[in-house]
Amino acid sequence: MEYAIGIDIGGTKISAGIVDQSGEIITKKVFSTPQGTRDSILLLLENIIFTLTESAHFENKQLIGIGIGTAGQIDFVHGKVLSGTANIKDWNDVAIKKILSEKTNLPIYIDNDVNVIALAEQQLGAGKNNDDVICLALGTGVGGGVISGGKIIRGAWGGGAELGHIVVDMNGPACNCGFNGCLETYASGTGMARRMREKILADESIGNNGLVYYKHHPDELNSKHVFEWMQAGNEAATEVVEEAIRALSYGIVSMIHTFNPTMVLLTGGVLQDGDWFIEKVRSKVITLGIPSLVKPVAIQATQLGGDAGLIGAAIQPWVYQDNRNVSLDRS
C-alpha cells in the first residue's frame, strides 16, 4: 500500500492527514492557522509532516509524496503561493515546494484550495467518471475550480478560474478584489451578511421586527442569521437569499457557456441550510442561457464533505506522478 500526506491550509485552521491510495484518510490532525508570519506557518508545516511520518511507522518508500491545498493564487509548476489571501497573514510569494522539498526529500505538490476540492470530487466524489466538472465553494468568499477534459484549468501562471469574480451585475457593489458586482458580493456568506446589514440599517421597520440588536451590532450578523430570518418569514432576509440564488444562477450560466461542463458541484458554509438552496439554483439555471448547453448539466452538492480539501491535497502525488489517477478508483 502507498500513502501520501495531505495538508489543507485555510484562514482559521490547517487540516493534515495521511491518506492511502484509495483516498481513505488514515490519520487526521487539525491545527489553528498561525496568525504571525509565513515562517510560523512553514515551521508548523514541517512539524506536521514530521509528526505524521513518525506516527505512521511505514517505510519511506511507501510515502510517495506530500500534497498541499491553500487559499490564494498558486503557481502550480513552481509550487509557489503567488498572491495569498487576506485571511492568512504574510502568505504571499512563498516558495513552499522548494522549502519543503529540501527538508523532506519528497515530491511536493501545491495547488489552490478549491482546485484540490474539485480534484477530489472528480476523482472520488460526486464528479466521478466526469472529465468536465466545475466546483464552487460558497464560504467567506466564492472560490472556483474548473476541470476541463480531465485537467484542472489554471491559465498561464495559476490565476485562472477565479469564478467568484465573474461579474453578475455591472452596477453592483464593490468587491474585495477592487472590481464591482462580482458573484462573491452576492453569493458568499460575507456578501449575504453585508446585503442584510445594509437593509437593516436602511429600514426602520426591520428594527421593529426583532432585528434591532444587529442595528447596533452589525458585525455580528452572518449568513446563517439571514437563512434563519428567511425561514421565519422576514421579507428583507428573503430578498437577500433570492438575490444570492439569482446571482449564483447567472454566474453558473456564464460558466456553463464558457466551459461546457457536465456537472456543477457546490460546497461551502452557505449551503448548510439544506438542499432546497441548490434545488432553487438548479431550477433557475435551466430557465436561463442556451438550452443545449444549460439543460443537460447536473447541478448538485459535493459528496466528500469537509475533508474534500484534505483528500484532494493528498491525492495529488498519485494524480500527477505518471498520470496514475486510474489507481484511485474506490470501487
Ligand SMILES: [Zn+2]
Ligand atoms: Zn471581485
